[in-house]
Amino acid sequence: MKYLKLKATTFLIAASLASPLAAQEAGGRLDIVVQPEPPGLMLGLVQNGPTQLVAGDIYESLLRYDGDLNPMPSLAKSWEISEDGLTYTFKLNEGVKWHDGEDFTAEDVVFSADVFLRETHARLRASLAYVESITAPDPMTVVFKLKEPFGPFINAFENGTMPIVPKHIYEGTDFANNPANANPIGTGPFKFKEWVKGSHIHLVKNEDYYVDGLPYLDEVYYRVIPDAAARAVAFETGEVDVLPGGSVENWDIPRLAEMDGVCVTEKGWEFLAPLAWMWLNNREGPTANEKFRQAVMYAMDREFMRDVVWNGYGKVATGPIASSTNFYSDDVTIYDHNPEKAKELLAEMGYDGEPVSILPLPYGETWQRWAEAVRQNLSEVGINVDIDSADVAGWNEKTSQWDYDMAFTYLYQYGDPALGVSRNYTADRIKKGSPWNNVEGYENPSLDEKWAAAATMVTPEEREAAYLEIQKEIVDDVPVAWMQELTFPTIYRCNVNDLVTTAIGINDGPRNAWIEK
């Protein structure tokens, strides 16, 4: 029921920033691992994980979100959604300055959303298709008018989705080749200082930050350490203070967590909500048969895989929507570990032992082991499995050209099924050349209509009912084999306080973080 606070009646939230308490201590330096090294820091141009991690301190968006995905003020101090769900009005914080000293105004927001990001940001572009106009009636007000209601639009103001970029630097330039990209200018709590390629990125406190007292930290270093074992050692020796999710292999986590003064949290992934699944090629081979796909689901002991391969971190998936995403329901067919049922289904379809291949995700040893666990489970019910291999570029090539039987992947959900889920299941998203659309080739025209309708319903209640129906139906079809909701624990020293306070966790963590001396 996390959408309750989002009722489509007109509402207004006053700026209610965490009031600084006496206990919080200013000063100090935080060393955070960043892996791999980001290709660039201009968040409007590059939105991969490492870039969001570092540039999330430099750039800001209109809103932030708490762990239940409720919007909180950021560059916008208050906002209002009209009753018909068509007009979003934002009042901006006053006295905000860009890192080069220029004033931040509503014109920057209009330019960012309407001009810059429309050209550079594929994911936002999909949401902007619902937008009729973006205007700035006065320097502190921005109005987004939609063509039709689009419920998830309130989630589009997150920093990785709609980072606000400076108009005075980018207007009329070639965005991708603007020399300013090497020296990013944002409004965020930290300023870019230096990037020693292959070693570290140095950010320093923005003394003119518009929230009094913030940030507490004097500086943040993002450290590039390419080897997973070396990253674990860096944390052990005290060289770094924070290991963001996914920095070390899973089997190292318990050992590090047991050290004195070390804390672990699984929070901070609610907005992204990474869900892992295996694409099952719906076009050809045994995987084209629905019974075979169901058999795969029953054959797998996904609890065991979570406990062993992922060291107990994560949650077995029940369907296409992750439990922290809005409109999730577990009122669907549950695929428990049932080898007998799997064998029955295989016998019914007349499976002749034709081998299928599994393509693991080339993101490290954990993923390799996961594929091996699946192979073992499947061979127990009589499915012949080969494990394929490829590096990242090869994996992209094979999946986007549909050259696979079963392939591991995971994708982010961005808080709403219309933003991060439907893109993998509707027929209009079947297109070669991209590994983020309907790669499995699942076609279900009646569901396509329901996905489209659910996105534009006005009230959350209507949407909830529509998504429940969709989840029930699609889970029976098994277009892909849903594996688990991934959680990537953040490991940090316990004297670092308030590091993970929002739905994007450490990506905007240093803003509020403070070190207890």
Add this chain to the structure above:
Amino acid sequence: MTIFAVIASRLSKAILTLLAIAILNFFLIHAAPGDPAVVLAGEAGAADEQMIEQLRERFGLDQPLYVQLGKYIAGIVQLDLGYSFRQGAPVAELIADRLPATLLLTMTAFVVSLAFGIAFGVAAAARVGKPSDTVLTTMALLFYATPLYWLALMAVLVFSVWFGWLPGFGYETVGANYTGFARVIDIAKHLVLPALTLGLFFTAVYMRMARASMLEVSQLDFVKTAKAKGLSDPVIRRRHILRNAILPVVTLAGLQAGQLVGGAVLTETVFAWPGIGRLMFESLAARDYNTILGVFLVSAAMVILFNIVTDIVYRIVDPRIGARS
């Protein structure tokens, strides 16, 4: 032929070789499956056709392969290694950024391994069959056979985690802002573990080669003559045996020296050393064509250069080589 004529003829051949290498590399890289635009877009976890098309256009991948090759060759002829669209910087700049760290690491490892390798080899040969010889050769065999990766991790574990004597990774203390001599000391401390790890293997190789070669030469007639003349053992070893025995070591050292610039991917990765080997490896994973080609070309140029240098060293060590040709 004078030494200058040799160099001139070698250099002119070298330019043709380099061009051939550049063309071959170009086709090899493009033959690998994968598309840099999709990799770059993929890291964002979402992309539409418009984005992929934009990226391809920016990278110049929308043009036929021969046009791309033509542009690339035209570039390198003008000493322009191209632009890394992934990193948003000229390739030459990226390489120049990483080169000092790589050279410091590999040169140190090279010099240390050459010096210790020859010294230990000569020492072992002089005491052939004695316990000290057995100890030295056993150690050499051990370091020769141990995987570099394991050795590196153990070194970090022992010297950095357990004893805390030396920093386990990085090039210098991040954020310490040391200057002058303090900085030199700081970098030197960081250099110890990676340079030793990288150097141990080659120390073992040079030592074994030097020892075998010393033993072989010491059986030759001219050594007996020298002894008969009444020269002392140390003088014979240094002036007669070593000078003749060193040639195979020089050959091998020349080969290794050529690879110095290519970096040491494993060592640089484990020790988070910001060198060129990692740049190459990461660019390869991202299919950052221009950067990989740039690193390959610079490495190839260095291999050729060091081959020429090796030939010159031969002539200095053994004047007969120049006289014969």
